[in-house]
Amino acid sequence: MATWSAPGKVFLFGEHAVVYGKPGVAMAIKPRVFVTVRKSRSPTRPKSPYIDECFKRMGVRGSVYVNSQLQSSSGLGSSAAVTVATLSAINDEFGIGRTRDEIAEIAFTIEKKVQNGRASPTDTYVCANGGMVLITGTSKRRLPPQSLQLVVGNTLVPHSTAKMVELVGTLQRKHPDIADPILDAIGAVTLAALHNINNPKVLGQCMDTNNALLEALGVGHPASSKLVLAARASGAYGAKITGAGGGGCIIALCPRRAKSRVAGAIEACEGKAIITTIDTDGARKEKHD
Amino acid sequence: MATWSAPGKVFLFGEHAVVYGKPGVAMAIKPRVFVTVRKSRSPTRPKSPYIDECFKRMGVRGSVYVNSQLQSSSGLGSSAAVTVATLSAINDEFGIGRTRDEIAEIAFTIEKKVQNGRASPTDTYVCANGGMVLITGTSKRRLPPQSLQLVVGNTLVPHSTAKMVELVGTLQRKHPDIADPILDAIGAVTLAALHNINNPKVLGQCMDTNNALLEALGVGHPASSKLVLAARASGAYGAKITGAGGGGCIIALCPRRAKSRVAGAIEACEGKAIITTIDTDGARKEKHD
Numbered sequence: 001m002a003t004w005s006a007p008g009k010v011f012l013f014g015e016h017a018v019v020y021g022k023p024g025v026a027m028a029i030k031p032r033v034f035v036t037v038r039k040s041r042s043p044t045r046p047k048s049p050y051i052d053e054c055f056k057r058m059g060v061r062g063s064v065y066v067n068s069q070l071q072s073s074s075g076l077g078s079s080a081a082v083t084v085a086t087l088s089a090i091n092d093e094f095g096i097g098r099t100r101d102e103i104a105e106i107a108f109t110i111e112k113k114v115q116n117g118r119a120s121p122t123d124t125y126v127c128a129n130g131g132m133v134l135i136t137g138t139s140k141r142r143l144p145p146q147s148l149q150l151v152v153g154n155t156l157v158p159h160s161t162a163k164m165v166e167l168v169g170t171l172q173r174k175h176p177d178i179a180d181p182i183l184d185a186i187g188a189v190t191l192a193a194l195h196n197i198n199n200p201k202v203l204g205q206c207m208d209t210n211n212a213l214l215e216a217l218g219v220g221h222p223a224s225s226k227l228v229l230a231a232r233a234s235g236a237y238g239a240k241i242t243g244a245g246g247g248g249c250i251i252a253l254c255p256r257r258a259k260s261r262v263a264g265a266i267e268a269c270e271g272k273a274i275i276t277t278i279d280t281d282g283a284r285k286e287k288h289d
Numbered sequence: 290m291a292t293w294s295a296p297g298k299v300f301l302f303g304e305h306a307v308v309y310g311k312p313g314v315a316m317a318i319k320p321r322v323f324v325t326v327r328k329s330r331s332p333t334r335p336k337s338p339y340i341d342e343c344f345k346r347m348g349v350r351g352s353v354y355v356n357s358q359l360q361s362s363s364g365l366g367s368s369a370a371v372t373v374a375t376l377s378a379i380n381d382e383f384g385i386g387r388t389r390d391e392i393a394e395i396a397f398t399i400e401k402k403v404q405n406g407r408a409s410p411t412d413t414y415v416c417a418n419g420g421m422v423l424i425t426g427t428s429k430r431r432l433p434p435q436s437l438q439l440v441v442g443n444t445l446v447p448h449s450t451a452k453m454v455e456l457v458g459t460l461q462r463k464h465p466d467i468a469d470p471i472l473d474a475i476g477a478v479t480l481a482a483l484h485n486i487n488n489p490k491v492l493g494q495c496m497d498t499n500n501a502l503l504e505a506l507g508v509g510h511p512a513s514s515k516l517v518l519a520a521r522a523s524g525a526y527g528a529k530i531t532g533a534g535g536g537g538c539i540i541a542l543c544p545r546r547a548k549s550r551v552a553g554a555i556e557a558c559e560g561k562a563i564i565t566t567i568d569t570d571g572a573r574k575e576k577h578d
Contacts, residue, residue: 177473177481216502225518
C-alpha cells in the first residue's frame with residue numbers, strides 16, 4: 001500500500017494570457033490531495049476517469065482511496081493533483097520507476113485525454129514539482145519560493161474552464177483590437193509583479209490590475225467581484241480571480257495578521273475561505289506499509 | 290433679465306483615453322443648470338470663480354441667480370453647465386451677439402483658467418450643443434441622438450478629476466507597457482460601441498468592458514464598484530464609471546422598465562440615483578422679461 005499526496009495550485013498572474021504565449025505565474029498551495037493505492041486482484045476504486053486512465057497508462061490494476069481537501073472544479077487544480085498523486089502512488093506501489101518529470105508528463109496527457117484535448121501543462125507541472133513557476137509559452141522555470149500570505153475564496157459558483165477559455169478565444173477572433181492589447185497588458189502586469197515579488201503592497205496592486213483586465217476579457221462574475229471587493233475592504237493588499245473565472249475562486253494577498261479578517265469577510269459574502277500559503281513540496285510520499 | 294439653461298454631461302465611453310488621442314463619446318443629459326442674469330448697477334452674485342470670470346470676459350457687470358439640479362464635483366459637468374449658461378444669459382441680457390460656438394470656446398478658456406490649465410473642451414462643447422458627441426483628438430463630431438435609458442449613480446465620494454488624470458499620467462510614464470495597451474483597448478471598445486449603438490445589450494457589454502479597463506488604469510473606487518455591481522444585478526444592460534473616477538458617478542444603461550429598479554438598487558447601496566436620458570438641446574433660453 002502506497003500513499004502519496006500532491007498540492008493544489010493557484011494562478012498568481014497571467015491566466016488566460018498564458019494561452020496566448022504571455023508569461024504567467026502559478027504556485028502550488030496547501031491543502032493537498034492524498035491518494036492510497038494497493039495491489040489488488042479485485043480492484044475497487046472511485047469512479048473517476050482520471051484514476052481509470054492512470055491505471056491504464058501504468059499498465060497495472062489495483063485499489064484506490066482518495067482523500068481530497070481540494071474542492072473539485074474550483075480552479076485549484078484538483079484533477080491535476082488527483083492524477084499526479086495517483087500516478088505517483090501506482091509508480092511506488094508497483095515499483096515502476098518513473099521519474100517525477102515523467103509522471104508530470106503522463107499526468108498532462110491524461111488530463112488532455114479526459115478533458116477532450118483542453119488541458120494546461122501548468123497544473124500537472126506545478127502539482128508534481130511544488131513551489132512557484134514562471135510559464136512562458138511551453139517553457140517553465142521554477143522561481144525562488146516566496147512566503148506569500150494568501151486567502152483563497154471559493155465563490156461556490158460552478159464554472160467551466162473550457163467554456164471560459166473558449167469565450168476569450170471568441171473575443172480574440174472577433175475583436176483582436178480589444179483582446180490583444182488586454183492580453184499584452186496582462187503580460188506586462190505579470191512582469192511588473194515579478195520585479196516586485198518582495199513588495200506585497202505593489203504585488204497587491206498588480207493583482208488588482210490583473211483582476212480588472214480579466215474582467216475586461218469577460219471572465220468576471222458578480223460572485224467573484226463581490227469576494228474580491230470584500231477581501232480588499234477587509235485589509236488585503238490586493239485580490240483577483242484565480243484560474244479561468246466565470247465563477248470559481250479568487251485569491252487575496254494579505255498582511256499576515258489580516259488573513260483571518262479577510263477570510264471572515266469572504267465567508268460573510270457567501271464564499272468559502274481557505275487560509276493558505278505556498279507549498280514548496282510537489283508530489284510527496286506520505287507512507288508505505 | 291435673461292434666464293438660460295444648459296445640460297449636464299456624461300461620458301458614455303472613452304474618458305481618460307481621450308486625453309491620449311483615443312476616441313470618446315460624451316452625451317448631454319438632463320437635469321439642467323438654470324442661470325438668470327440681470328443688468329444691475331450693484332451686482333450681487335454667487336461667489337463662484339467661474340461666474341466672476343464670465344462677467345470679466347464679457348466685459349459687463351450684473352446680478353446672477355443660479356438654480357442647479359446638478360451636484361457639483363460629481364463628474365456631470367456642472368461647472369461647464371454653469372459657465373455656458375451664465376455666458377449665454379449675459380450674452381442675451383446685454384445683447385452682445387456671440388454665437389453658440391463662440392460661447393463654448395469662451396467657456397472652455399474660463400474652465401481652463403479656473404482649473405489651473407486642466408480642463409476638457411468636451412464638457413463645454415457638449416453643454417453648449419447638447420446631444421451626443423464623438424471626440425477624437427481636438428475634433429468633435431455630433432452623432433445622431435440616441436434615446437438611451439440611463440440611470441446615473443452618484444457615489445457621493447468626493448473626487449478630483451485633476452488627481453485622477455495625473456494618476457493615469459503617472460502610470461503611463463512609469464509603465465507604458467501596461468497603460469498604452471489598456472488605452473488602445475478602451476479606444477477599440479469605443480469604436481465597437483459606436484457600431485452597436487442601436488443594440489443596448491451589446492452596448493451594455495461594451496460599458497462593462499470599458500469599466501473594467503478604467504479599473505485597470507487605477508481610477509476605480511470601492512464605492513463605484515459597488516454601485517456598478519448593484520446596477521447590473523438589478524437589471525441594467527451594463528454599467529460603468531463615468532468621468533474621472535476615484536469616486537464620483539457611474540452610469541447604467543437600462544431597459545426602460547428596469548430604470549426604477551436600478552435606481553432603487555443604487556440608493557440601497559448608499560448612492561444617489563438620477564433617472565435620466567439624453568438632452569438634445571444645448572444651451573437654451575428659458576425666458577426673457
